[in-house]
Amino acid sequence: MTLPASVTDELLAAITARVPSTAGGTHKLTEVYSGEVVVELPQSTPEDIEQAYAAARRAQMTWSQWPVRKRVKVFKRFFKLLVERNDTIADLIQVESGKARRMAVEETVDPMMIMNYYLPRVRKLLAPTKRSGPVPLVSTSTEIRQPKGVVGIIAPWNFPFATGISDAIPALLAGNGVVLKPDNKTALSPLYGVHLLYEAGLPEGLFQVVCGDGPVAGPPVIDNANYVMFTGSTQTGRFIGQRAGQNLIGACLELGGKNPMIVLPDANLDETVPGALDAVFRNTGQVCMHVERMYVHDSLYDAFRQRFVAAVEDLRLGAAYDFGPEMGSLISPDHKDRVAEHVADALAKGATLVTGGNARPDLGPAFFEPTVLEGVTKDMLAGCTETFGPVVALHRYHSVDEAVRLANDTDYGLSASVWGTDLTAAAKVGARIQSGNVSINEGFAAAYAAKGTPSGGVKQSGVGARHGDQGLLKYTDVQNLAVMKKQVMTSPRDPADFAKQRDGMLKAMTFQSKLGR
Ligand code: NAD
Numbered sequence: 001m002t003l004p005a006s007v008t009d010e011l012l013a014a015i016t017a018r019v020p021s022t023a024g025g026t027h028k029l030t031e032v033y034s035g036e037v038v039v040e041l042p043q044s045t046p047e048d049i050e051q052a053y054a055a056a057r058r059a060q061m062t063w064s065q066w067p068v069r070k071r072v073k074v075f076k077r078f079f080k081l082l083v084e085r086n087d088t089i090a091d092l093i094q095v096e097s098g099k100a101r102r103m104a105v106e107e108t109v110d111p112m113m114i115m116n117y118y119l120p121r122v123r124k125l126l127a128p129t130k131r132s133g134p135v136p137l138v139s140t141s142t143e144i145r146q147p148k149g150v151v152g153i154i155a156p157w158n159f160p161f162a163t164g165i166s167d168a169i170p171a172l173l174a175g176n177g178v179v180l181k182p183d184n185k186t187a188l189s190p191l192y193g194v195h196l197l198y199e200a201g202l203p204e205g206l207f208q209v210v211c212g213d214g215p216v217a218g219p220p221v222i223d224n225a226n227y228v229m230f231t232g233s234t235q236t237g238r239f240i241g242q243r244a245g246q247n248l249i250g251a252c253l254e255l256g257g258k259n260p261m262i263v264l265p266d267a268n269l270d271e272t273v274p275g276a277l278d279a280v281f282r283n284t285g286q287v288c289m290h291v292e293r294m295y296v297h298d299s300l301y302d303a304f305r306q307r308f309v310a311a312v313e314d315l316r317l318g319a320a321y322d323f324g325p326e327m328g329s330l331i332s333p334d335h336k337d338r339v340a341e342h343v344a345d346a347l348a349k350g351a352t353l354v355t356g357g358n359a360r361p362d363l364g365p366a367f368f369e370p371t372v373l374e375g376v377t378k379d380m381l382a383g384c385t386e387t388f389g390p391v392v393a394l395h396r397y398h399s400v401d402e403a404v405r406l407a408n409d410t411d412y413g414l415s416a417s418v419w420g421t422d423l424t425a426a427a428k429v430g431a432r433i434q435s436g437n438v439s440i441n442e443g444f445a446a447a448y449a450a451k452g453t454p455s456g457g458v459k460q461s462g463v464g465a466r467h468g469d470q471g472l473l474k475y476t477d478v479q480n481l482a483v484m485k486k487q488v489m490t491s492p493r494d495p496a497d498f499a500k501q502r503d504g505m506l507k508a509m510t511f512q513s514k515l516g517r
Pocket of ligand 1: 155157158210214231234241255257386388461462485
């Protein structure tokens with residue numbers, strides 16, 4: 001297939017030149033739609049990664065001394081570049097991920113949304129906070145936020161630009177350097193994002209990108225870091241968490257899901273049906289928060305099923321660098337085989353195919369039809385583990401208690417969606433679901449796009465959160481700076497003086513406790 005005009009050899013050479021690679025190994029990065037090689041992506045050795053950290057650390061020493069206002073200016077220029085180069089970013093995302101253009105464009109705006117939240121408030125967030133000290137009037141304590149140093153970010157392929165760049169923005173704003181390891185399949189768009197950050201004035205060396213297979217390049221990224229931000233599968237997340245624990249560094253782990261959607265009896269199907277379509281098939285079902293299990297009340301089930309299946313069968317699939325197709329490719333032939341295996345396993349164990357179920361080699365090597373199943377049970381792969389593809393299981397329920405029980409019957413807890421016109425009742429149902437994110441009358445985007453609220457998983461879906469104030473403060477250490485204006489805490493040697501000091505202390509404590517009530 002002809003690559004988009006913006007994806008020139010010069011651009012590819014300029015961005016991949018940033019990857020340190022002394023041993024000269026490469027990975028064949030392919031265009032997903034055709035399987036043709038786009039570029040030989042340099043691979044970093046563990047020594048290259050150590051050197052990348054050393055360079056980021058040198059740059060970070062100066063960057064952390066910059067006033068926050070000066071750091072913010074770099075990101076304001078970066079914002080403008082993201083708007084100006086929007087087409088090129090979307091082109092790169094599409095080439096390396098095979099997603100539909102609509103979805104690639106949505107991904108390009110994620111870093112802008114992140115900046116819209118953090119840029120106006122980062123100075124306040126990082127400003128020292130004065131608190132009272134242990135002895136009223138003569139002592140103070142100040143909470144001072146210091147950058148952790150260099151943050152290692154390990155990112156997946158499904159949102160390479162968003163997870164590579166958006167998670168780095170609060171880390172950099174807080175005064176850290178960053179070493180990013182994207183997935184080998186999708187390194188181009190994050191490399192271009194870093195390229196634009198340097199164009200916007202980021203000090204040279206501060207943001208490094210290293211490339212390699214996860215099991216080879218991942219461990220040195222963790223071992224040299226002061227903090228790890230990981231997005232990926234639950235299985236890899238467990239390894240990252242263990243390694244970070246051994247190194248006694250913090251880690252934020254954003255992992256997989258098996259996300260439920262509940263359609264309550266009063267749901268408006270005119271909104272629910274298109275919403276369900278988005279919730280399941282956006283990004284070809286390769287969204288950590290997308291819906292894989294749908295619970296529909298008995299009173300609406302037949303009507304919902306009929307309208308939903310008709311809408312699924314009407315979805316436009318295709319490989320095109322324009323806004324025509326509504327659903328694009330899966331990331332790779334391997335992943336397509338994994339999705340096909342989940343469907344075949346479900347059918348072999350008694351599930352029913354309502355629509356879809358087949359690969360579409362006529363469209364490209366990794367296309368798979370949007371698929372709806374019924375009768376999926378927990379002994380099937382598609383019933384208990386993340387499929388991460390355009391496949392959904394429909395279930396009928398009779399009472400809200402039953403729907404909540406079924407929604408919670410999973411090891412995951414990333415996202416849930418509840419649909420109903422009585423918003424208070426729907427929110428009450430949402431509160432009963434063990435999930436880090438709940439969207440009412442939306443598939444998942446409402447929660448994910450609310451950048452002011454921390455977003456993370458519970459149960460096996462993660463530890464910690466991105467977004468919100470905590471999404472930036474997690475990249476800082478707190479220094480507790482306590483000052484005594486006069487030394488009154490030293491223990492007197494004379495027992496009588498000590499007793500007097502104790503009486504004074506107890507009196508002061510009693511007084512303070514009354515103030516607090
Ligand atoms: P993955 O865990 O296979 O890989 C993620 C990243 O980890 C890649 O960069 C990979 O190279 C690296 N990696 C792999 N093995 C490693 C190791 N041993 N040590 C260090 N790094 C290693 O996940 P994936 O298949 O690329 O991504 C899909 C998964 O990501 C899905 O489970 C999805 O739900 C999850 N995801 C979660 C979120 C979220 O916010 N919760 C967002 C996007 C994707």
